[in-house]
Amino acid sequence: MLEVRLSGETLSVPSDALPTSESNQEIHVILSSNGILKIAPSLWTAIFTDTRLRCLSLIDLQLYGNDSQTLAKYLCEQTHLVELTFDSVLQSVYSFDHILNEGLQHNKSLKSLTLTNLNNLDAATIASLIKHNNTINYLALTHDNISSGGGAIIADALRTNSTLVRVDLSHNRIDEQTATQFTSILHQPHSSLKQIILNNNVNDNQYVLDPNSTIENKPETLPFIVEEKRINDVEPSTPTKKFQFLSTILVTFLFFLWGIPNQLNGVLIRQFSKAFDLSRFEAGLVQSAFYMGYFIWALPAAYILRRWGYKVGLILGLVLFGTGSFLFWPCAYIGQYLPFLISLFIIATGLAFLETAANPFIAHAVGPEHSSEKRLNIAQAFNPLGAIVGVLIGTFFIFSGVELSPEQIKGMRADRTYETYLKEETLRVVRPYAIIGGVTYLWAVLIAIVPFPAKTKGKQKNDESGRANELCRILFLLSIVAQFAYVGAQVGTWSYFIQYAQDYVQVGEKTGGYLLTGTLAMFALGRLTAALLMHCGFSPAILLATFSLINVLLIAITVLLPNAIGLGALFLTSYFMSLMFPTIFSLGIKGMSEQTTKLASCLLIMAIIGGAIFTPLMGYIAVETKSLALAYILPGGSYIIVGIYALLAYVLTTDRSTQE
Structure with a gap:
């Protein structure tokens, strides 16, 4: 191979510096300018249009914006370049992200990529390249100042790659705990990797470099680590593909299962209003007690997930869910409102564990990151099916259909039969919740039996600074606000849906229950439609913005026309709110490492506290204004917030080139 070295003034003028040759000898072009001179556009053209080019090395260069765009364009179109090196190349983080995302992700010829002495590499961008490029066999990321948090992100990406054979991560800041994640990859049954090198990585979790220290007291480095993959050297506990598929099915069913109690709350608000003679504000405390459980227990749930893994968190959540359901029986015989609120709090505690575990499991652990929104929307489509079942259970087995007028109540009080009536209304909730508790315990047993993917055990800790940086990303922080607003709008909308129908269309409670079932069916249809649109290439953020705007208009009609039209x-509104929770969730955690995802998931689940705040607040507005329709101004404002978030998310994800 002929080596062609171009440096100095040769780079800054229109050049035909590449040697002409009558032979077809392959060439290796080396560009070096000592970081000063600007490369002439014509030189890029000459290099990349020469079909003899096989290797390209960029050493000690300053790349400008136009250079990055040109490189990305040519690298995307390359069919003959097989080896590329960036060594001590200066450029902005965005420019390099552009080269990797727009150029190398779609390159079909490159076999070897070396990125060395680059201090502004973004680990999430490298991870995206690893996931989407299917030609590179050798990847070197040396002397790049990659932290343990960044290393964990790269390790997660390597689990999904099927072409890389050798990876070199020497001379970075990857600690020993993160190094074990790379070791586990080599034991995956279908991994193409044969060798991972982690040589002279400083354990930055334990040591802080002192500029005044001498060579003798510099922190020790990790030992030279070269792991070789051996045929049939597989951990005995690694589940087969069959078990991994089965675990995914079991977790997906949980979206259906927790939809039942979530929607039964709306039924309970109506039922407890009758059974305990409550005001709308007092009945709204059902949602407050319920969603307070989410808020308080989401953070402990995240700790348990990070310490013991998804499986333990799911089992514990199901046990708490079932226990709270069975407690409805003694609560009914006590005959007071407060014990029911405590039982609902216990149920919600269990659901906090389930949602904190199941959402990131589906979005992060069982498929590629670029399709996480679509995958989570599909799984979440089972949630409204559970909600429909919950409403039907409430309509057929909890609602008695007996609605007493004030005169009838007065007569029953005189006959001393009113207390018996209230007791019977209270007892109607026992059997449905007992059955739900039994199913929940059964599912806990099934999850305990079935092996889960090894990579979801999550016992390793990320680099603390890397995790903090990920959690402080503006998109994630905005996601928490948007999720708070959305959940408040959703819960408030459905909690008072039946009463809106009764107040303004004069339907009975059973008919109202059927209408609520219908709107939940629209919710399920909306989730499936959203997943299909995303599969067809529509931007999740743009869909979110569009659906939010439509809901703002629908809520305006609801408020201004409180009749059948309203x-x-x-x-x-249920159809258009359907994609909001999973899309906000997926956009918020996109690009995070697996361990950070668990903590981020808990913070997003804590945002569900919006449901505890909006419902009684809407009840208060309805009482004070004597108009339930006006209370729906609150969900309308929430959809405005979600719409603004969606537009910002689109801008931020586009700027970082993570929009697929």
Whole structure:
């Protein structure tokens, strides 16, 4: 191979510096300018249009914006370049992200990529390249100042790659705990990797470099680590593909299962209003007690997930869920409102564990990152099916259909039969919740039996500074605000849906229950439609913004026209709110490492506290204004917040070239 070295003034003028040759001898072009001179566009053209080019090395260069765009364009189109090296190349983080995302992700010829002495590499961008490029066999990321947090992100990406054979991460800041994650990859049954090198990595979790220290007291480095993959050297506990698929099915069913109690709360608000003679504000405390459980226990749930893994968190959540359901039986015989609120709090505690574990499991652990929104929308589509079942259970088995007028109540009080009536209304909740508790315990047993993917055990800790940086990303922080607003809007909308229908269309509670079932069916249809649109290439953020705007208009009709037309508009809001929770969730955690995802997931689940705040607040507005329709201004404002978030998310994800 002929080596062609171009440096100095040769780079800054229109050049035909590449040697002409009558032979077809392959060439290796080396560009070096000592970081000063600007490369002439014509030189890039000459290099990349020469079909003899096989290797390209960029050493000690300053790349400008136009250079990055040109490189990305040519690298994307290359069919003959097989080896590329960037050594001590200066450029902005965005420019390099552009080269990797727009150029190398779609390159079809490159076999070897070396990125060395680059201090502004973004680990998430490297991870995205690893996941999407299917030609590179050798990847070197040396002397790049990659932290343990960044190393964990790269390790997660390597689990999904099927072409890399050798990876060199020497001379970075990857600690020993993170190094064990790379070791585990070599034991995956279908991994193409044969060798991972972690040589002279400083354990930055334990040592701080002192500029005044001498060579003798510099921190020790990790030992030279070269892991070789051996045929059939597989951990005995690694589950087969069959078990991994089965664990995914079991977790997906949980989205259906927790939809039942979530939607039964709306039924309970109506039922407890009758059974305990409550005001709308007092009945709204059902949602407050319920979602307070989410808020308080989401953070402990995240700790348990990080310490013992998804499986333990799911089992514990199911046990708590079932226990709270069975407690409805003694609560009914006590005959007071407060014990029911405590039981609902216990149920919600269990659901906090389930949602904190199941959402990131589906979004992060069982498929590629670029399709996480679509995958989570599909799984979340089972949630409204559970909600529909919950409403039907409430309509058929909890609602008695007996609605007493004030005169009838007065007569029953005189006959001393009113207390018996209230007791019977209270007892109607026992059997449905007992059955739910039994199913929940059964599912806990199934999850305990079935092996889960080894990579979801999550016992390793990320670099603390890397995790903090990920959690402080503006998109993630905005996701928490948007999730708070959305959940408040959703819970408030459905909690008072039946009462809106009764107040303004004069339907009975059973008919109201059927209408609520219908709007939940629209919710399920909306989730499936959103997943299909994303599969067809529509931007999740743009879909989110569009659906939010439509819901703002529908809520305006609900408020301004409190009649059958307003009820119809309120009915349709469920369709357009359907994609909001999973899309906000996926956008918020996109690009995070697996361990950080568990903590981020808990913070997003804590945002569900919006449901505890909005419902009684809407009840208070309805009482003070004597108009339930006006209370729906609150969900309308929430959809405005979600719409603004969606537009910002689109801008931020596009700027970082993570929009697929």
